[in-house]
Amino acid sequence: MVDASLITRIETSFERRKLMSFAILAVIFAYLVYAAISFDILGVASRARMDNAQNLLSDFWSYKVHVTRDNRNGSVTSAIDGDQRYSYAPDWVKTQGDTTRIDLGGGSLVTYDASGAHFVVPGYGTIALAVTEGKVILTTPQPLPDWISASDTRVGITTPAGKLNFTKSKVETLRYFPGWELFFFTFDSPFYGKSFGQLVALSLWEPRLDASQSNIGQIAHDFLTNSMWHHGDVFWAVFETLLMAFLGTFSAAIIALPLSFLAASNMMPFAVPRFAMRRIFDFIRGLDALIWTLILVRAFGPGPMTGALAIMMTDTGLFGKTFSEALENIDEKQVEGIRSTGAGAIQRARFGVIPQIMPILMSQVLYNLESNTRSATVIGAIVGGGIGLLLTQAIGTQKDWEDVAYYLILIVLMVIIMDWLSGLIRRKLIKG
Template sequence: MSMMNAAELNRLAERYPQVLERSFWQRYRIPVSVGIVALYFLFCWWFFAIGKTLSEANWGIAGNYLADWVSYEIRPEFDIDRDGALTISYPRFDPIGPNPNPDWIETTRETINRSETATPSAAAPASAAPKAGSSFSFMASPTPQAPAPAATTGTQSAAPTTAAAATSQEVITEARVALSDSASLDISGGRVTLKRGDETVTLLLDAVRDTVTIEGSSPDWVEQRLEGGRVVAYFGSAGWIDVSSDRVRVRKRFFGWENFIFDTNSPFFGLSTGEVWQKITSDERIDPKMSNLALAWNNILYNASWQHLDVWTKLLQTIVMAFMGTLLAVLVAFPLSFIAARNITRNRPVNQLTKRFFDFVRSVDMLIWALFFTRAFGPGPLAGISAIFITDAGTLGKLYAEALENIDDKQREGVKSVGAPSAAVQRFGVLPQVMPVFASQALYFWESNTRSATIIGAVGAGGIGLKLWEAMRTNSDWENVAYMVLLILIVVFLFDAISNSLRSRLIGKSRH
């Protein structure tokens, strides 16, 4: 075939311009599409103020929250008296246990004279009546005394005076807390010195004026939102501290989940694995009412810090909620789908009414239904089961009806041709085609509802979701949050594997 020359090409282009010349969209569709996408992202950036949100985000606090998921804190508090004496205390459920004396806190003790107010002497004259407006003394004689005439005394009697008695006490005057090898703080009277790496910050405490003053410049890891207000200093993975005019709160962080097996109230607390095994196998009972093995198992279940039994019970409650809600939805959606399918029930008004019912119950989110049923039934699993049942009944009903409308009518006509009744036609001509699809969708919804039951539990519908929300609200038990999230993930992964295996078998059988 001969090649066309330029003149022939030009003549052909003049006769058929719509064929040889590309349109504007064909020539510029790629840059126009890229431009439209870029404009859309710029609009989203402006409309949702993403730049401002990212610039004002407190990434330090976010990092602390993430660290709290895999660590725990010991929280000593240093109360500073006006004479400079320090008192160290720990919260009731602090993981350090009873009689805390950590080696990372060093103290200096001194004997100082502390004044105490003495009570008025009982030998005060009975005729010395209190002045008007003065406080009543329970040390006075119960017998009424007549006041001396003003003309004879000339002046009123003086009120009893109090005396200040000085006592010697040994108190803590200085404390040094080592948060890590490169981070520490020193507390001495009204002065707190913070060290992080090569940086040092000094805080001056004034209990009379209730102020905290930062000497010199403040680094970015020291935060004081109001002048004279409390100061918060962050030491990364080592922890953080909160300093007010009369108190220093220390939060020293350690990696791991402390007291996960035994809490501080257990007789097995602080023992090594070998020591625990020795006590369990010992014939000498710690508690006369039960064996040491039963006592150890009881201490694990009723661990006050982690509440294993309650968490596992709530997790089982969530699983049962998802299963019962899905099962009830399947039982309702299955017969209604035959009514909604146009090729099964040949009554258009009935079809449309049933489909609009499906649309109504599934258009309202499961979370909204959970709030409604929580108000109706009160907090608990019944509200969660009802929310799952109502929402999934509509969704499964619509999916089942669409599956029925797409079946192959030849199989149904074949069963009908032999004179089978209507019920037999549905049983042998319809169900074999749709049952694998029905079962596969029901299994998928059961696995999905295991996750959804956790969310609706947070609004009072019971299950582990409510307990998870309670732990998050404390803003301090993030290791408990991580524990429950990990359990939820394990359950979801397990159910997802089971559901996928059953669905693949059902679909595989249907293909054979």
């Protein structure tokens, strides 16, 4: 027979816990509502620039070809991203005398001629554009749809097949293609347009294209000095970021190791220096990477060394704390065994303490190395070094989003590889 009071007691405690968990959820929900109001979520939703988002996303995965006609001299050029260095003659643009026909695919057709331009949009009709007495005249089926923006000086037409911008001085048609064109080689490289198999054949056994240089060397050179994507500079920036993380983490570990002996209660018998050392570690950690970075930038100027020193400062505080905690948790028996042989303090530390804490130390250092790779990207944005700098510059231009996507992919790869590598070494260390 179960005691009835026990049942009621258990039931009430169950009820109370249930109420508690609901109360916690209610508090969290109320807080989120308060935050939503104080962050002005509705205002953000109305201010959001969806056209910007569209530009950004289309740049992420596609490139555009600008077909431009200069109205003053009638010349027509087709260039990737509108950059004259990368102009070429695509087969979907045909010029005969004064007339240029641009086939945008799917029935969309743009025609430039001496009088102006025509844009055939399937399912809508023909849009005619001309310049009369210094004004842009638009002739189109009425009413005007919202994808055409028109004024006396400029007409912009946006369709899924492409964009058309018409002004007095020039007409420009933009056609989008998926992918990142010229990613490997630009037009001036002899390797442009070659398949992977052809490149392998060229680099391994085919005769030299340029007698003064091996093909594989030239491929590497043309790839790294690609004037559109600047792979060489980007890879160097990634290396610089990794360098900042490596230098910062390991120099912090080297500095923190001796100092942590001063902060561990079983190593430092005097309370005053121990207490002082701990407060110094707390202060360094509390002051935060941001503030250290700002102070160091003023002294050493922008660059990767400043970034490495900033990481070193914050990590010294962190390592000091964790190392001294590890020191306090060691097994005293080994130290006593060494002491019984008549060893001094340094020898006791070297043979009794260090072998015990080494795996913990290394695992902590490697873990931080991984997280510092990410911090180095952010610190690089403040101190002006590494991939962080390139990224903030590319974002700052507000149009090179394909570069942003490229850098983002590199950063994610870099961090994942570091994560994997440090995990691998840590597992090896813990296993012994």
